[in-house]
Amino acid sequence: MGGRPDAPGARGDRVRLIDVARRCGVTKSVVSRVLNDDPTLNVRPETRRRIRAVALELGYRAHAGARALAGAKARALALLIPDVGNPVYSRIIRGAYRRARQHGYVVLLAEDPADDEADESFADLVEAGRVDGLLIASAHPAHPLLSSPRLARIPHVFVNREVPGSGRNIGMDLPAASAAAVRHLHGLGHRRIGLVSGPGELQPAAARERGFVAEMVDLGLGTDRIVRGAFSEEGGAAAAAQLLRADPPPTAVYCSTLGQAVGALHAIRAGGLRIPEDVSVVSYDDLPLADYLEPPLTTVAMPLLELGAAAVDAVLAQLAGAPPADVAIPVPPAIVERGSTRVLGGLPTTKARPRRP
């Protein structure tokens, strides 16, 4: 062997495929195929072992750009969320991260501008070849991306807010969530149950509303106490205030988001009523914050980690060649009981018969 002009850190001290190859006395093609588990490759187990060991020892990591360039996958997915300030997404994000990592993928989080900037953002990620697939959280129907033909060229799914007819929806059982809330309140003796719903054009708002209506009807209750408001504290406050103006007012309110519930608590109290003595409140979305509201809020917990994971699975399936398909998360919603609900007219301590007032 004549000298060794190939110091490990020849350039920029990045460990390259060829560094591993040289150190093993093989060519880079073999190393590449071993590390990628190419089934068509024939090597001695000993060589395979050695390559793996050296790669590990040197801390080799493929250059994502080079890999993407060579026609292989970038091994990255983008998760587009509309508002990074909304903690609802944090659990979805975590679920997605973990599952992606298990598959050797990275999830890049991006805040989705959802306006005319959206195109730019999309181009930066997809058309620049940074990612292989897209998880789109909470796309509203007017989202510019949805009407762009460019979207069709990359595998993608919709999470947390369905796009009807897309055949790419990863959804939870939203109607079941509403039904659970209604049943819970009904079990506590409530009959006049109001709904703080979301904007009519948003699919998940509509789904929760449908579930609410269906369960109310099933229980033989009236469905006229429904007010729609924005998915925000303000929206919840306004909607709740309007519900309370009904005569007779509801004895219980179900809110479509935790943000709305925060606003509703505020409005109810502003109206001179107590929670839960005068009005019980249940909210969709279980978040840590619920524990620290006044009073702590009873919620419907959704399988968000599973949702994120399932979305990753679905995109990876598309990448593997499968046609897109809707996915329903089988985990059912669960009521998390806290202090904002109470047996109708019941004392804090008594056993109160919930069934027939």
Place this chain on the structure above:
Amino acid sequence: MGGRPDAPGARGDRVRLIDVARRCGVTKSVVSRVLNDDPTLNVRPETRRRIRAVALELGYRAHAGARALAGAKARALALLIPDVGNPVYSRIIRGAYRRARQHGYVVLLAEDPADDEADESFADLVEAGRVDGLLIASAHPAHPLLSSPRLARIPHVFVNREVPGSGRNIGMDLPAASAAAVRHLHGLGHRRIGLVSGPGELQPAAARERGFVAEMVDLGLGTDRIVRGAFSEEGGAAAAAQLLRADPPPTAVYCSTLGQAVGALHAIRAGGLRIPEDVSVVSYDDLPLADYLEPPLTTVAMPLLELGAAAVDAVLAQLAGAPPADVAIPVPPAIVERGSTRVLGGLPTTKARPRRP
């Protein structure tokens, strides 16, 4: 011109540099240099114009991987945040996004595991060549990355939580924030002011505490009402409860995070006291949620958008060859007055003094 075997979408219908070049009748080197504003290039203005027009028309976008591979920059920065569920980061994120975009960069958000997985996460982003620089939000002193020699090889800054001595801190005027809160309370007549502080080893907690102490001393007030708790609702609740056990208890409390404030409101009420009649509460961090707490929370608003933008500027400066340097955001904190503070003994309705049960 013999036929045209170069259909626009020769492969995978991606518009390549060479597609633009052919259509302009020049070579790709010229196109590349025009689009990157290479000052050493000599072309006719007409050619330059034509190239730009064609690139735009075709919607050309450079492949990030190819670009990174060719030794140029990937034009992406990673923003590592410890908890995507924490809305504090959302404004920093937005500030960073916007500034980065202005410079033609993309910000990739990643949740920083801050444990043994951190290495993997780092490797996935940095060593895979996906990003050119790192914005590290809220690194705590024991963060595995800080002790890794690999960090030194990539431009990076610390945001929102300083790493003493790193010379890479992008910081706000934390002591000024505390001072503003204290002055505000002092102006309302409060003298016994408590502090719900954060974990002692966290730099920002310490900074806020220092500012608090300094201002209290300046005003000739006692600084013995300081309790440290975790940066969480639980931590705030526990710390506030302990403050209230003092004799005499504080008439006002300043909390180091909004999460702690939520817990503190809870604990204060659980102790049978009213806000703001019995205890005034101010919190660091102004977030939309503050408006909807019971009562709406008076806060100290920090220049978070500016912080994110400044962090991007700093990393880009490092990329351009400048040595790393600490940066102080010049924008001062501002008090946002809401319902949780009141003149000491002031009486909207009554004078009530539940001081001694």
Place this chain on the structure above:
DNA sequence: GGGCCGAAGAAAACCGGTTTCCTCCCGTCA
């Protein structure tokens, strides 16, 4: 009219992988 110069662009090497197609060698079988 030849030489020189600068403007305008062409050519080619290279980045670090992936992948397809070869080659070489050895054992086996006819």
Place this chain on the structure above:
DNA sequence: TGACGGGAGGAAACCGGTTTTCTTCGGCCC
């Protein structure tokens, strides 16, 4: 003994940019 076959790995093209070096051409000067 020679052809064959498969195991083990080598060689090279290619991905889409960037960057350095080279060429060509026209005009100007002497």
